[in-house]
Amino acid sequence: MNNLTDEQRYLQxxxxxxxxxxxxxxxxxxxxxxxxxxxxxxxxxxxKSSMVIREKCDELHNKRFGQGEKPxxxxxxxxTNTLRTTHHHLxxxxxxxxxxxxxxxxxxxxxxxxxxPHAIAPSKQSANGTQSLANFYFLLTAQQASDVxxxxxxxxxxxxxxxxxxxxxxxTTIGGDSTHNGINAPDxxxxxxxxxxxxxAVLLPQPKPTAKPNSDVIRPGRPIDITEYCxxxxxxxxxxxxxxxxxxxxxxxxxxxxxxxxxxxxxxPQLLARLSRPSAIRPSIExxxxxxxxxxxxxxxxxxxxxxxxxxxxxxxPLDCPAMRIRMRLPGRAVTCKHVHCFDLEGxxxxxxxxxxxxxxxxxKQALYTDLFVDQFFIDIIGKCSSDAKAIEYETNGQWKAVGxxxxxxxxxxxxxxxxxxxxxKNTNGKSTADIDHSGDDDSNDERALTKSTExxxxxxxxxxxxxxxxxxxx
Numbered sequence: 422m423n424n425l426t427d428e429q430r431y432l433q434x435x436x437x438x439x440x441x442x443x444x445x446x447x448x449x450x451x452x453x454x455x456x457x458x459x460x461x462x463x464x465x466x467x468x469k470s471s472m473v474i475r476e477k478c479d480e481l482h483n484k485r486f487g488q489g490e491k492p493x494x495x496x497x498x499x500x501t502n503t504l505r506t507t508h509h510h511l512x513x514x515x516x517x518x519x520x521x522x523x524x525x526x527x528x529x530x531x532x533x534x535x536x537x538p539h540a541i542a543p544s545k546q547s548a549n550g551t552q553s554l555a556n557f558y559f560l561l562t563a564q565q566a567s568d569v570x571x572x573x574x575x576x577x578x579x580x581x582x583x584x585x586x587x588x589x590x591x592x593t594t595i596g597g598d599s600t601h602n603g604i605n606a607p608d609x610x611x612x613x614x615x616x617x618x619x620x621x622a623v624l625l626p627q628p629k630p631t632a633k634p635n636s637d638v639i640r641p642g643r644p645i646d647i648t649e650y651c652x653x654x655x656x657x658x659x660x661x662x663x664x665x666x667x668x669x670x671x672x673x674x675x676x677x678x679x680x681x682x683x684x685x686x687x688x689x690p691q692l693l694a695r696l697s698r699p700s701a702i703r704p705s706i707e708x709x710x711x712x713x714x715x716x717x718x719x720x721x722x723x724x725x726x727x728x729x730x731x732x733x734x735x736x737x738x739p740l741d742c743p744a745m746r747i748r749m750r751l752p753g754r755a756v757t758c759k760h761v762h763c764f765d766l767e768g769x770x771x772x773x774x775x776x777x778x779x780x781x782x783x784x785x786k787q788a789l790y791t792d793l794f795v796d797q798f799f800i801d802i803i804g805k806c807s808s809d810a811k812a813i814e815y816e817t818n819g820q821w822k823a824v825g826x827x828x829x830x831x832x833x834x835x836x837x838x839x840x841x842x843x844x845x846x847k848n849t850n851g852k853s854t855a856d857i858d859h860s861g862d863d864d865s866n867d868e869r870a871l872t873k874s875t876e877x878x879x880x881x882x883x884x885x886x887x888x889x890x891x892x893x894x895x896x
Contacts, residue, residue, distance in 0.1 A: 751767055
């Protein structure tokens with residue numbers, strides 16, 4: 422792992438826990454105290470100047486993630502980002518290799534192409550719909566099979582063994598209404614899709630809900646992980662069987678393209694490490710300038726865009742994430758958003774890891790990972806505010822103050838004060854009347870108690886006189 426780039430070294434340090442970072446600093450004879458980010462920066466500076474420190478870091482990383490001492494050889498890349506592999510097409514008249522590039526997937530980084538993209542044309546058309554069948558083989562090299570087989574780890578979230586390096590099957594369309602022109606083609610699964618790898622049915626994404634009866638099963642476009650269905654052996658080929666059909670004859674079906682990629686799974690901490698680089702953090706002065714422009718625009722006769730939520734003299738900025746409902750730890754937003762309100766980037770990535778929608782929780786517009794950035798202004802604000810502060814009020818003069826409770830309008834405040842005054846007057850009148858009534862009731866209660874006390878002994882004596890007395894002789 423000595424041929425890693427500086428960015429890869431930094432990501433490697435980000436993946437290590439604090440104990441390993443302290444061990445590395447102790448090995449280098451440096452101070453091991455400080456926050457996690459300080460330890461990472463300190464180790465990164467040492468690794469730039471010392472080969473011994475880099476080797477020790479590789480040792481700790483391999484020991485932590487169970488990769489042993491076996492290095493990972495980088496895959497060769499050519500101009501087309503493809504590798505020569507062996508393919509045996511069962512239906513060569515239906516499959517044609519095409520030049521197309523898939524859009525990058527956020528949580529998987531492409532290492533190489535196992536099976537190049539090839540078109541799957543419809544094979545059968547009838548009055549009931551269009552059907553297509555395609556079968557093809559692919560063969561893993563010795564290096565690919567070894568790297569995938571040795572990248573296993575136990576996932577506590579899924580409670581099963583998973584792979585850090587995954588084999589993905591991806592689909593997209595060409596021609597028709599496709600607007601990508603073969604560049605950054607988005608994933609799009611065929612309707613009523615069935616995939617079988619080595620005689621085993623592949624688990625596909627959940628279909629989209631629909632209220633139409635007898636309609637096509639449409640699944641969200643995302644890569645399909647087929648790693649656990651593949652034979653990780655360079656001597657045995659893998660067979661993929663693809664079938665799909667559509668009942669919609671109103672428009673001609675598009676031509677779908679299928680390809681197989683070898684990728685490396687990226688975790689949320691690794692993605693956050695890229696966003697936390699100094700070059701990716703937006704300075705506080707830029708956010709303050711944007712807030713000032715919003716406040717000044719709200720005072721003009723023309724007004725501003727409806728997407729910008731502003732007040733006349735101040736701007737309210739919440740400190741809680743609108744999606745997670747907790748205090749933001751790494752606030753940020755997308756460059757495509759017009760607002761200055763932020764959301765927690767870690768929670769946002771974990772939500773999209775389970776269900777990739779990539780919609781901003783504030784404005785509900787597209788917010789891709791490549792458009793995200795960390796806002797230093799909110800980081801400074803959150804560090805200065807107490808834990809019970811829910812938001813801040815940013816004034817036109819650049820001053821701000823923390824707000825604990827939800828701020829009410831003037832009308833709501835007047836209604837609350839009137840309600841409290843009415844309740845106080847009611848309680849005062851009720852208390853005085855109740856005291857008068859209780860004073861009269863006390864006298865009567867005392868008389869009843871005295872009468873009962875005088876009657877109880879008589880009743881007791883009469884009850885004792887009525888009881889027959891039986892005397893038993895000694896005999």
